[in-house]
Amino acid sequence: MSAPSPVVAPASPEPRPERHPALELDRLSVDYRVRGRDLPVLKDVTLTIRRGEAYGLVGESGSGKSTVALALQRVLPANGRISSGTAKVRGYDIATLDPHELRKVRAREIAMVFQDPGKALNPSLTIGRQMSEVFEILGASRGDAWTRGEEMLARVRISGPSRVMASYPHQLSGGMQQRVVIAMALAKDPALLILDEPTTGLDATIEAEVLDLVQALRREFGASILFISHNLGAIAGLCDRVGVLYAGRLVEEGDAREIFARPRHPYTAGLLRCLPRAGIRKGEGQLDTIPGFPPPPGSIPVGCVFAPRCGLARDRCRTETPPLYGVGPGHGSRCHFHDEVHELPHVGTVAAVAETHGDAPPVIELEHLSKTYMLGSRPIYALRDVNLTLGAGETLGLVGESGSGKSTLANLLLGLVEHDDGGAIRIDGRTVPPSVKRRTREQVKALQIVFQNPDSALNRAHTVRHLIGRAVKKLAGLTGKAREAEITRLVEAVRLTPRQLPARPRQLSGGMKQRVAVARAFAAAPRVVVCDEPTSALDVSVQSAILNLLTELQRERGVSYILISHDLGVVRHLSDRIAVLYLGRIMEIGPASAVLEGPHHPYTEALLSAAPTITGERGTRIRLTGEIPSPLNPPTGCVFNTRCPRKFGSICETEEPPLATDGDGHAIRCHLPRESLGRVGGPPPDPRHDPAGA
Structure with missing residues (x-):
């Protein structure tokens, strides 16, 4: 190996002139040393981000996106190094800075917003203390730093910044936490703002708000942005230029x-x-x-x-x-x-779907299902009076923002949480106990779940053979050769090979791990599978394979799905019917085409308008003001009235609207008549309409 180049500090610590681009990568190569070998993770990457420009970096996991972000901050793992080329931030060659100058550049020129704001914020410190630290590092006194922190929160559109400054991270919603992290990043007016999957896991409405905020602050601060994401719609909506990385x-x-x-x-x-x-x-x-x-x-x-x-x-x-x-x-x-x-030839083929029999008895019936938690003597209404059915071979999509009751509904169905008295869950016409502990083996087998994150759902200490085999033994009751035959059949069904059986989860890609999770769920030959955000953590290429797999398994086995997702594209692709939840109530339910094409409930309309597209255009965006009210103190009347852009009078605040159904099974909970509600491609509804004359 050749001797390393000498480290040369810049002549002056002063910021470079504005003529320098925010970021210049010139034939940048990065190697990781593994078992005595240098493995190239990035190879001759050249790109430039001009002042005020937003640049998107896309590609599958392992393509090198995050390595680019780490290299330009010189925070690569211990076995990583820049093997050739340069990375310059506003003219500073990162590789040649001494430790003192590197700290200055990191403090003043580069800021990063991570995927999970909950992990980026210290849970033991108030938001105010964490905001103040940023300004104190830049030289402000403690009192001045607190004032500037409040001002910065106001600039990222946080109402009541003094209240937020006094709060701890766990007291804020995910969208609010992300706004705080963005405020901390922009507080030092960086030359380059790195966004590493900043909207993954956020609801469609919150994602749209965060992207709108970043776009507005970009114009206000003149910051350059490196946006790393596998969300192509978000990239299209924010970025001027795009770079596509593959295998470094x-x-x-x-x-x-x-x-x-x-x-x-x-x-x-x-x-x-x-x-x-x-x-x-x-x-x-x-x-x-x-x-x-x-x-x-x-x-x-x-x-x-x-x-x-x-x-x-x-x-x-x-x-x-x-x-x-x-x-x-x-x-x-x-x-x-x-x-x-x-x-380029298409890989997908036309595939039939499982037949649904409208005249057959439903597989699942939920009747007056509610869930109330108690906080001291105060009730928290997590779910209120839900009635719905699920047919054989049918997929019901559940959509709504965080806190709307989607996961509560799934937990009640699976018996992980007991529902309130007066409600009932029926499987094939038979009422099942509220708790999974009191259900028979057949009742437990009938309902299975695929979780959002296979890393958390699979025990990393066990092999694939053990993970699937344990489910086969416990739920199907098979042992010996019958157990091995069933393991092989399940592995083949999810398009894995026997070579993966001895592997442990850490040795598999994200898509493979989710396939193992699907195989484990199908080990019980279930009647219904709850899919809780099954593709939100996956690249689009892996997502498409998992969605095709779920469709194929449904066709082959006639299984029914309850699909929980904030990705409306996924819901549109898989669902036969869609239910829209808000603050524990079903606001709209019906055939997927009717819910998506309209007329819509105002809340559904806002969700659809927030969904990003790869054209970068959302059409008329409907912005919801405020956050979801606390279930401790839900609004009277229509629970959506505090945020509804179509609210027209006192009736919305005093009377809860009924869930009115048309002749095709499309039900909407709204005081407005259907002819006044929104519809895709139709004229905008008249917000002045007041059927009560209020």
């Missing part, structure tokens, strides 16, 4: 709208085709997938790194590394056959 290489770069409208690399086109598309209803076709898996670092030294998974690959792709071809103004593609990307 920048394979395509250009204007965001140009790339999403006319991709010129097969990988980019594949990612876009994986997204659920509006207008494609359940059963009309599978989502496209990208076959295979990303290669291990350094395993493809020659040729195109995407060739093993590419539908256009030829001999030249495996022997000649493609340069970054100019395919348009500011648009480059690292593909020899970039002119043929539009001819």
Whole structure:
């Protein structure tokens, strides 16, 4: 190995002139040393982010996105190093700074907003103390730092900043926590703001608010943004330009709208085709997938790194590394056959879905289901008087913001929490006990769940064979050869191979782990599977494969799903019917087409308007003011009246509207008549309409 280059400190600690771009990466390469070998994780990455520009970095897990963020702050793991090239932030060459200057640059020039604000904030300190620390580090006195902290919270559109300053992180919602973290990041007026999956896990309305806030603050502060995300809709809505990373290489770069409208690399086109598309209803076709898996670092030294998974690959792709071809103004593609990307064959095929029999008795019936918790002597109404049914082979999508009651409903159904007296849960017409501990084996087998995060759901100490086999033994009662045969059958059903059976979860990709979780749920031959955000933590390519898998298993086994998700694209793709919950009440329920196309409840309308699209356009955005009220003190009348943009009079505050159903099973809980409610593609409803003359 050659001797390391000497570290040279900059001549002056003063900020560089504004002529320097916020970020310059010039042929940046990063290696990780593993078992005595240097493995290239980034290879010759070149990009520039100009002052005030938002740049999106997309790609599957393991593509190198987070490594870029770590390298430009010089916080790589101990076995990582910049092997060649440069990373400059406002003219400062990060690799050549001494520790003192590096601290100054990190303190003043770079700020980062992480995926989980709950982990970025210290739970033992008030928000005020954490906000003040930022200004104290920049030289402000403690009193001045507190004042400036309040002012900064106000600038990120937090109402009542003095109250928030006195709060601890756990007392704030996820969206509010993210606003606080953004305020802390922007407090030092950084040259570069790095957003690392800042909206993953947030509701659609909160995600839209956070992105709108970042866009407004970007104009106000003139900050440059590096936005790292697998949410292509969020990238399209915020970013000017986009870079697509695959296996450590920048394979395509250009204007965001140009790339999403006319991709010129097969990988980019594949990612876009994986997204659920509006207008494609359940059963009309599978989502496209990208076959295979990303290669291990350094395993493809020659040729195109995407060739093993590419539908256009030829001999030249495996022997000649493609340069970054100019395919348009500011648009480059690292593909020899970039002119043929539009001819890329589709991977998805038309797939039938399980038949639903409208005249058959429902698999699940929920009757007057409620859940009330007690905080001292005060009741907390988590769920109120829910009535719904689920047919054989049917998927019911549950949507609504955090705190709306979706997870409470799932927990009651599974018997993990007992419902209030007066309610009933029936499976195949038979009432089951509220608690899972009092249910029979057959009743437990009938209801299974796939959790959001397979890392938390799977015991990392056990092999795949043990994880699936234990469920087969406990729930199906099989042992010996019958147990092994059933394990093999389940593994094949979720499109894994016997090679994965000896592996432990840490040795599997995110998609593989979720497939193991699905196999374990199906070990009991369930009647109903609750899918609780089953794809929210997955890349779009893995998400499409899991959604196709769930569709195939439903077709083969006639199982019913209850799908909980804040991703309306996923809900649209899988659901036969959709229920919209708010503060424990069903505000709207009906066939998926009716709920999505309208007329909508005002709350449903706001949720749909907040959903991002890869065109970067949301249409008319309906903004909800305030947060969901506390279930300790719910509003009188319509529970949505404190945030409703269509509220028209006192009736909304004094009378709870009934859940009125039309002849097609589409029910809406609203005082407004249906002809005044919103509809996709229709004229905007008249907000002045008052049926009560209020």
